[in-house]
Amino acid sequence: MNYEISLMTTMAISVLFALSLNLITDFCGQISLGHAAFLGIGAYLAAMLAKAGVPFLLTLPLAMLLAGAVGTVVGLTNLRVRADFLAITTMGMSFLFFGILLQREWLGGELGISGITGSNMSKLSYMLFTVFCTILVMTLCIYLRRSRMGRVFNGTALAGYSA
Amino acid sequence: MILPCVVEEAVNRQKTQSLLRISGIIGGEEFRTMPLLSRSGRRLSWQTMNIALNLIAASVIAVYQDTLAAIITLAVFLPMVSDMSGCSGNQAVAVSMRELSLGLVRPTELLWVLAKEARVGIVNGLFLGLVLGLIAYVWKGNAWLGLVVGQALAAGFKEAAPKFALDIVAEYEYALQDRQFGPLVAKVKADNPEVIYASGYYFTAGPLVSQLRTAGITTPVIGQEGYDSDTFMEIAGDAAEGTLLTTSPDRDSESPVIQAFIADFKKATGIGTDMVAASTYTVAYVLIDGFKKTGGKGGAALVLGVVEAYGTIYFGKLLDRNAIAFAFLILVLMVRPQGLFSRR
Numbered sequence: 437m438n439y440e441i442s443l444m445t446t447m448a449i450s451v452l453f454a455l456s457l458n459l460i461t462d463f464c465g466q467i468s469l470g471h472a473a474f475l476g477i478g479a480y481l482a483a484m485l486a487k488a489g490v491p492f493l494l495t496l497p498l499a500m501l502l503a504g505a506v507g508t509v510v511g512l513t514n515l516r517v518r519a520d521f522l523a524i525t526t527m528g529m530s531f532l533f534f535g536i537l538l539q540r541e542w543l544g545g546e547l548g549i550s551g552i553t554g555s556n557m558s559k560l561s562y563m564l565f566t567v568f569c570t571i572l573v574m575t576l577c578i579y580l581r582r583s584r585m586g587r588v589f590n591g592t593a594l595a596g597y598s599a
Numbered sequence: 600m601i602l603p604c605v606v607e608e609a610v611n612r613q614k615t616q617s618l619l620r621i622s623g624i625i626g627g628e629e630f631r632t633m634p635l636l637s638r639s640g641r642r643l644s645w646q647t648m649n650i651a652l653n654l655i656a657a658s659v660i661a662v663y664q665d666t667l668a669a670i671i672t673l674a675v676f677l678p679m680v681s682d683m684s685g686c687s688g689n690q691a692v693a694v695s696m697r698e699l700s701l702g703l704v705r706p707t708e709l710l711w712v713l714a715k716e717a718r719v720g721i722v723n724g725l726f727l728g729l730v731l732g733l734i735a736y737v738w739k740g741n742a743w744l745g746l747v748v749g750q751a752l753a754a755g756f757k758e759a760a761p762k763f764a765l766d767i768v769a770e771y772e773y774a775l776q777d778r779q780f781g782p783l784v785a786k787v788k789a790d791n792p793e794v795i796y797a798s799g800y801y802f803t804a805g806p807l808v809s810q811l812r813t814a815g816i817t818t819p820v821i822g823q824e825g826y827d828s829d830t831f832m833e834i835a836g837d838a839a840e841g842t843l844l845t846t847s848p849d850r851d852s853e854s855p856v857i858q859a860f861i862a863d864f865k866k867a868t869g870i871g872t873d874m875v876a877a878s879t880y881t882v883a884y885v886l887i888d889g890f891k892k893t894g895g896k897g898g899a900a901l902v903l904g905v906v907e908a909y910g911t912i913y914f915g916k917l918l919d920r921n922a923i924a925f926a927f928l929i930l931v932l933m934v935r936p937q938g939l940f941s942r943r
Binding site (some may be wrong): 511517521524525527528529531532534535536538539581 | 814916917918919920921922923924925926928929934936
């Protein structure tokens with residue numbers, strides 16, 4: 437049963453990632469080829485904080501904040517470019533992220549971070565937690581789509597294609 | 600009156616088509632309800648084309664099996680050839696796919712596209728063949744190619760001769776396999792030139808110079824590539840003494856003799872003699888010609904390449920190679936969102 441639980445946990449995390457990508461590509465109609473960098477930024481911060489002894493549940497919002505902050509900066513810079521160049525800059529962001537990481541010894545270099553402090557949850561409850569987060573984000577996406585913001589997103593998509 | 604749901608449907612349709620184009624799935628939408636075989640068929644058409652292209656490339660190599668078995672060093676170049684042919688095939692597929700998805704060509708224009716791609720393939724094949732041939736020459740010291748270079752130099756000499764007030768009194772020809780130059784030596788003796796300029800690799804140059812000297816001809820011989828090898832001196836023996844070379848001296852040489860020669864030559868003629876400059880001139884000429892053909896893209900690619908190469912030297916500890924290139928690219932796009940050399 438252990439294998440199924442790990443598989444489900446990984447799946448839930450992947451679905452979370454896919455949902456976040458969907459916000460950009462489907463809702464807003466913009467290409468993003470560097471999305472993994474933001475997942476990585478969050479993951480690296482959470483891992484570093486956990487190793488430093490910060491409680492698991494506190495590492496999550498901090499990781500989200502940093503990834504969001506970097507995303508805002510990237511987003512503001514990317515406002516200047518469109519279409520093919522937007523795809524290139526987003527891809528560039530991910531290369532830049534890897535490039536910075538791989539050369540930093542204190543971030544584990546090419547081997548990454550090991551010996552990360554666990555969440556203190558059992559495997560099953562950790563799985564349930566990730567599934568819960570996924571459902572939460574899904575609900576947020578559905579709400580977002582129907583909200584005023586969702587219509588703005590749709591408008592962005594339409595304007596992007598007609599441009 | 601336009602209902603919100605109609606607008607939403609139109610937006611969705613537009614988005615789906617664009618996403619399909621990005622994924623390289625063309626010929627309209629692909630529905631989950633479509634039969635399995637028709638769905639796989641639509642995608643396989645592109646994938647099988649790739650197999651076919653690779654098979655053609657492989658069969659070309661198979662044709663030259665015997666030559667390959669005879670000259671084992673050719674095997675070194677085999678992966679390069681197959682890689683290049685594979686890449687060319689993929690390029691053709693990618694370009695055609697993009698054109699189809701953007702609606703620039705129609706499937707009915709198959710023959711036209713095929714003919715055009717074939718022409719591109721031939722031109723690129725000739726160019727890559729030349730580049731690979733030169734690499735083979737430098738790497739493996741291919742004598743036959745040396746001869747081609749020698750003949751080109753001779754042609755250049757003939758062209759430049761009038762500018763230096765040189766009279767060409769006679770021209771002599773010999774075949775690659777010639778080792779006996781009796782008739783030629785007799786003609787040279789009759790013509791009695793002040794100087795002999797002879798192209799050719801060491802296996803012809805050696806016997807030629809040796810036979811000229813044996814016949815009592817003391818006219819200075821100017822040789823070029825091939826004459827500068829140790830093998831030439833071995834074959835020609837004492838006759839090699841006094842042979843002049845037109846191969847440009849290396850400006851980076853530490854030899855005081857060469858440095859003095861370069862300085863004296865420049866003083867006397869006003870023209871620098873510089874092997875590096877000559878090669879750089881050729882490279883620059885090819886690059887400039889390339890830029891003319893590719894517009895701003897070639898220049899941008901070159902700038903990016905230079906930044907990447909030098910950036911890795913100075914910032915290699917901070918960022919890896921790819922990251923440096925992309926960081927510069929992003930920086931450029933922030934300043935010039937329309938592209939580095941775009942006029943828009």
